Amino acid sequence: DSYLNPAYTFDNFIEGDCNRLGRSAGFAIAQNPGTTAFNPLMIYGGVGLGKTHLVQAVGNYIKNNNQDKFVLYVSSEKFTTQFINSIRTDSLRDFMSFYMQVDVLIIDDVQFWAGKEKTQETFFHIFNHLHGAKKQIIMTSDRAPRDLQGMQDRLQSRFKQGLTADLQQPDLETRTAIIQKKLLAEGIFIEHNVIEYLAHSINTNVRELEGVIVSLMAQASLNRREIDLDLARNTLRNIVIDSDKEVTIDTVQDVVADHFKIAVSDLKSKSRKKEAVFPRQIAMFLAKDLTELSLKSIGYHFGGRDHSTVIHGIQTISDLCSNNPQIRETVEKLKSSLK
Numbered sequence: 552d553s554y555l556n557p558a559y560t561f562d563n564f565i566e567g568d569c570n571r572l573g574r575s576a577g578f579a580i581a582q583n584p585g586t587t588a589f590n591p592l593m594i595y596g597g598v599g600l601g602k603t604h605l606v607q608a609v610g611n612y613i614k615n616n617n618q619d620k621f622v623l624y625v626s627s628e629k630f631t632t633q634f635i636n637s638i639r640t641d642s643l644r645d646f647m648s649f650y651m652q653v654d655v656l657i658i659d660d661v662q663f664w665a666g667k668e669k670t671q672e673t674f675f676h677i678f679n680h681l682h683g684a685k686k687q688i689i690m691t692s693d694r695a696p697r698d699l700q701g702m703q704d705r706l707q708s709r710f711k712q713g714l715t716a717d718l719q720q721p722d723l724e725t726r727t728a729i730i731q732k733k734l735l736a737e738g739i740f741i742e743h744n745v746i747e748y749l750a751h752s753i754n755t756n757v758r759e760l761e762g763v764i765v766s767l768m769a770q771a772s773l774n775r776r777e778i779d780l781d782l783a784r785n786t787l788r789n790i791v792i793d794s795d796k797e798v799t800i801d802t803v804q805d806v807v808a809d810h811f812k813i814a815v816s817d818l819k820s821k822s823r824k825k826e827a828v829f830p831r832q833i834a835m836f837l838a839k840d841l842t843e844l845s846l847k848s849i850g851y852h853f854g855g856r857d858h859s860t861v862i863h864g865i866q867t868i869s870d871l872c873s874n875n876p877q878i879r880e881t882v883e884k885l886k887s888s889l890k
C-alpha cells in the first residue's frame with residue numbers, strides 16, 4: 552500500500568502565482584522521477600495551502616504511469632511511529648531495508664521531527680541511500696528548511712540540496728479559480744458576483760475556502776434555495792469572524808510607526824534617516840505579507856520607491872528574522888496585532 556489518496560491529482564490542483572514554482576517542479580518530477588535536478592523537492596508553506604495535495608498529486612501521477620515504481624507516501628509522524636516500533640520489536644533492519652527499496656519517497660510535514668534525534672539519524676541514512684541511487688525524495692514542511700529548529704544541520708543541508716519551493720496564500724485570481732472549480736465539480740452553478748464576494752472575503756487558505764463552500768451547499772440544500780449573495784453573506788457571518796477585516800497599508804503604517812515611535816510621514820517620506828529606514832523595511836515586509844498589494848504599489852506608498860527597493864527591504868527583514876530572534880519576535884508581535 553502506498554498510502555496515497557487518489558483524490559489528490561494535478562487535474563484538480565489549481566495553478567496560480569502562489570504555487571507556480573512548486574507545481575511545475577512537482578510536475579517535472581512526476582514525469583521524470585529521480586532524474587531531474589529537483590531531488591529532493593522540499594515544499595513548504597502554512598497550513599491549508601496545498602502541500603499534501605501537491606505532493607500526493609506527484610505520487611499518484613507516477614504510480615498511475617509507472618506500474619513498476621514503488622511510490623510511498625508517509626507522514627513524518629507515521630515514519631517515527633514505525634521506526635520506534637521497529638526498535639521495540641527488534642526489526643530495525645527490516646524497517647531500513649523497506650525504506651531503501653522505495654523508488655519515490657514522499658514524507659509529509661517533516662517539521663514534526665524537530666528534536667527527534669534518533670528519527671533524524673535514521674532518516675539521514677535512508678535519505679543518503681535513496682539519493683545516491685537516484686531515487687526521488689519529496690518532502691513537505693510548514694516552514695523553510697533554515698527555520699527548522701531542532702533539525703540536525705546535516706539533515707537541513709540535505710533538505711536544501713535540491714529544490715525548495717514555498718506555497719503562498721492564494722491570491723484573488725487563484726481563489727476565484729478554486730471556488731469555480733470546486734463548484735463545478737459538485738455540479739453547482741452560482742452567479743459570478745457571489746463567487747467574487749467569496750473570493751474577496753476568504754483570504755486565509757484553501758482549506759477554509761473549501762469549508763465555506765461545503766457549508767454553503769449544506770445551507771442551500773437544507774433551506775431548498777439557490778446559493779445567492781444573501782445566503783453567502785449569512786453563511787460567512789456565521790463561520791468567518793471578522794471576514795471583512797482586511798489589513799490595509801494604512802493600518803500597517805500606523806501600527807509600525809506607533810511601535811517605533813516615529814511619525815507615519817517618516818515612513819512615507821523619501822528620507823534616509825536611520826531611525827526611519829528599519830521601521831520602513833518592517834512596514835514593507837508586513838505590507839507584502841498581509842495585504843494583496845504588489846511590490847510596485849507598496850513602493851508607491853512608501854515615498855514612491857521602486858520595486859527593487861521594496862524587494863531589498865523585505866529580504867533584509869526576512870534575513871533578520873531568521874538570524875535574530877528578537878527581531879523575529881517584534882515582527883510576529885506586530886503581525887498578530889494587525890490581524
Ligand code: ADP
Nearest residue numbers: 563564565597598599600601602603604757758
Ligand atoms: P496543507 O497540506 O498545506 O495543509 P492541503 O494539501 O491539505 O494543505 O490542502 C487543503 C485543502 O485545500 C485540500 O482539500 C486541497 O485539496 C485543497 N487545495 C489546496 N491547494 C489547492 C489548489 N491549488 N487547488 C485546488 N485545491 C487545493
Ligand code: MG
Nearest residue numbers: 602603604659
Ligand atoms: Mg498537509
